[in-house]
Amino acid sequence: MEFLRPAGWDEALAAKAECPTALPISGGTDVMVEINFDVHRPAALLDLNRVTELAEWTIEDGVVRLGAAVPYARIIEELSGPLPGLALAAHTVGSPQIRNRGTVGGNLGAASPAGDSHPPLLAAGRDVAVEVASRARGTRLIPIDDFYLGVKRNALAPDELIRRVHVPVADGPQQFSKIGTRNAMVIAVAAFGLALHPRNRTVGTGIGSAAPTPRRAVEAEEYLRGVLEEQRLWESGAPLGSEVVQRFGELVRAAAAPIDDVRGTADYRRHTLSVMARRTLTWCWNDYGKQIRSAA
Amino acid sequence: MSTRTIQDQKNLRKLNQASRHGIGASPLRPDGTLKVKGEFAYSSDLWHEDMLWGMALRSPHPRATILSVDVSEALKTPGVHAVLTHEDIPGSKFYGLEIADQPALAIDKVRYHGEAIAIVAADHPETARRAVRKIKVEYRVLTPITTEEQCLHPETYGYVHEPQEYKSHAHGNICHEQRLVCGLGVTDEVRAMADVIVRGEYEVGMQDQAFLGPESGLAVPAEDGGVDLYVATQWLHVDRQQIAPVLGLPEEKVRLTLAGVGGAFGGREDLSMQIHACLLALRTGRPVKIVYSRDESFFGHVHRHPARLTYEHGATRDGKLVYSDARIVLDGGAYASASPAVVGNAASLGNGPYVIPNVRMHALALYSNNPSCGAMRGFGAVQAAFGYESQMDKLAAALDMDPVEFRRLNAMAEGDLMPTGQRIDAPAPVAELLRRVKDMPLPPPLDPTDPDIRTLPGARSNTSHGEGIVRGVGYSVGIKNVGFSEGFDDYSTARVRLEVIGGEPVAMVHTAMAEVGQGGITVHAQIARTELGVEQVTIHPANTEIGSAGSTSASRQTYMTGGAVKLAAEAVKQELIARGRRRYGWTQHDIELADGKVVSRSAGVLVPMVELLGDGAIELTREHHHRPTQPFDPQTGQGFGHVQYSFCANRAVVDVDVELGLVKVVELTAVQDVGKALNPLAVIGQIQGGCTQALGLAVMEEIIIRDGEVRNASFTDYLIPTILDTPPIPVEILELPDPNAPYGLRGVGEAPTVSATPSIVAAIRQATGIALNRIPVRPEHLTGTL
Incomplete structure (x- = not known):
């Protein structure tokens, strides 16, 4: 197995162009497990740890540009304000050691339906995009809705690397919940991300571990958007009726297409999605209501 | 957080003041810091x-x-x-x-x-x-033979081992079986004596030892x-x-x-x-x-036997057990491993620490094409305890009695008979353990207004901010044998050498005991210090140059190899004193070794050990045999089968998210009689570790098998408790000496693994009202989504 160590971004793109089967590695929390378990024996590893710009983030024009190699521990520490949903998800990743090494770029590269970053990225809105680049064609932005193609398949071309992810700074409450059969260090049995977007009066959702790819609960988003609009709840911040919360949960549940596996049954996954959807909606809306009332 | 109750050790008191690191003290393990820092050589x-x-x-x-x-x-x-x-x-x-x-x-x-x-x-x-x-x-x-139905019908489904290949007394696909009858057995007449009858079928999944090395x-x-x-x-x-x-x-x-x-646990x-x-x-x-x-x-490696258990119990209206009728089917997998002994334990201990006048029991291990199963901490007693303790709660409910009081009413005590006919001839403080565990203070109730989510089911996964959380409390008690049983002479050998090195008396202890993390080498040094009155003790590497030390299992090593070290050290002491008598003509009868000196209580210091030893080391080897036991009669299960018994009682407090089926064990209390705590800190560690492994079996640990294929051979999917799953484990230790054992000690390591699992399940039942007949309890069981 070859081990490529580019000193900078251009070198990394060149290496990837020359050796498209090279597997990028940063924290190694996923790649090394697969190698150790002999699941995956890539011809080459492309170590991105010397490409320091990947471990940086900036905020420009209300958008967080999060380097692919910023570890979860720093997202929790530095970005809980602008990216509350992603920070909550980062809290649920592995152990402290894993959070010190693991990255959102790794989650996106692996594109596992169980990746913890995906639901909050989907929920954060349609402007979320993954910035990728190749030596031949330069940089392009892949909208998050077009990024996940199948189980562990994403929209990257073989010569492309993930550079950053662009996520709008939160303009409303965000929540994230994850089910696992122990209280830490679990792969998600099911996960749900929710974001309220008061500025454009939309609702974002993301479902994890309950379909071949991470996905949004589009009907649930539309239903809730409609109710908030019709009942002028964005303006009033008045409590949601219990039937609204219930219906939202049912629509999230209906959006999932889970399987039975060793981690949980499909029925359980559906069931937990409806509960998580109801609870996260209640928490988000309570927070939103408080903001409205304190602003009034 | 732990308390220690010294009951009565007057008859055990030793001349021990000389050695601060002798028995009863808690010197730290030499391997502990190295392991924590990643410097231990595995x-x-x-x-x-x-x-x-x-x-x-x-x-x-x-x-x-x-x-x-x-x-x-x-x-x-x-x-x-x-x-x-x-x-x-x-x-x-x-x-x-x-x-x-x-x-x-x-x-x-x-x-x-x-x-x-x-x-x-x-x-x-x-x-x-x-x-x-x-x-x-x-x-x-x-097509693999994997279910009980398939195993028991070899003419239809086939043989795991063809009959002509059998290496033992197996028949069909039955590797080993043990029947037991005591009192009148279970007949219609016996059933008629009971006012209340409860039945239950229980299932235990396949647990793994999950050692890290x-x-x-x-x-x-x-x-x-x-x-x-x-x-x-x-x-x-x-x-x-x-x-x-x-x-x-x-x-x-x-x-x-x-x-x-790096850990063993039977594996x-x-x-x-x-x-x-x-x-x-x-x-x-x-x-x-x-x-x-x-x-x-x-x-x-082999795993813990998965089991299907059927129990029927009858009791009188005033809460006295009348009979127990049980069948325990253990899946032994492809090869025998320790299955016969596990069956013997399940049959002989499978009615729990209770006095039951009439018993019928049938325990068997099957050959199947599932992974082989054998020894794991608790060894046949674990599976049974989930069955009989579930039954005790059912009976208490049927009788409208408090579950702890019901257990106390039927608890065995010293002098009672086991269903095997063996009289318990050492303290068996079952009722006392239950009383004490119930009297321990409860943790504060959940604060629903502003809970710290790290303490809730789901913790940082952020599934609840207090919604859906219900608390439950459960109790249980268990019994485990110590040492190898059924006529097996699992003796231990120890060699102790006393000599002068660098102007100091130094003892060296050589045994073949496997230190697997239990702390045995620490205890051996403590014993040598106490018996020989020296401070410096070297532990020789364990190897086959010396005789057997038996297995590091069955809670036996401190009893057996510790006992051998004690015998060898005592012999060295006697030899040294005899040398002194020869040399100096001492006539005192109160000579002891303490603080590097030979002392007489009446005459004071006689001579420094260094002087008496001179250049002549004393080295002696001794074997320690426990008292003999007998095999169980194959049909009646009668026989003096076990060396010693060990008891632990637990209380579990759990919070359950009843909507999501997630469980957080809030506290797991243990009260155990250890006879004599040679190293109290290590004893508490053993009890807390045993409780944690029991917690794993209660709520998460299972090797998942489909048609004979293992589906989760990784620590990603075979889950063991993390520190966020492991609650405070307050431990209270009783020290009631066993007159048959060295220092009166009682094997410690397994009893809590036997007893703690049912208390957790009982607590979840109380919180949810769901019957829960299978462990580990999965979220699907609690949400009806299996």
């Missing part, structure tokens, strides 16, 4: 110049006929030094702990998923891995044609007993030395890589190291 760290790496090819099928094995391509791989199959075995092709029914390498058929078929030695592990892939095996895949060792060929094996194991001598015949060598040419062990009682490494080393003439990967480890 068996997987072994290295030898010119060594090769061994690796096994394992069957992907649980049941298949092997039509052919072609190793030619593998042998041609550069860097490969040997590829062996069963045809290359020089001696006996079978081994086993109790029944030699397991081929060292598969012969013409495989009986479980992961069975080793061929082994490779290469100069690099990656080369070995590639060579393993090049071995071509042609299988005829057969994978199976590993290094075999070094010797000039005399023998082999030196450095290995992580639980019992050096019984390993050797099984290895030597397969190698075709006399035992003295197979020499074992214990390497650093290292059977052989894993030992024979394979030795075969490869002897074939290649080079040292061979084998280290299992994590997934291979799940295939490389």
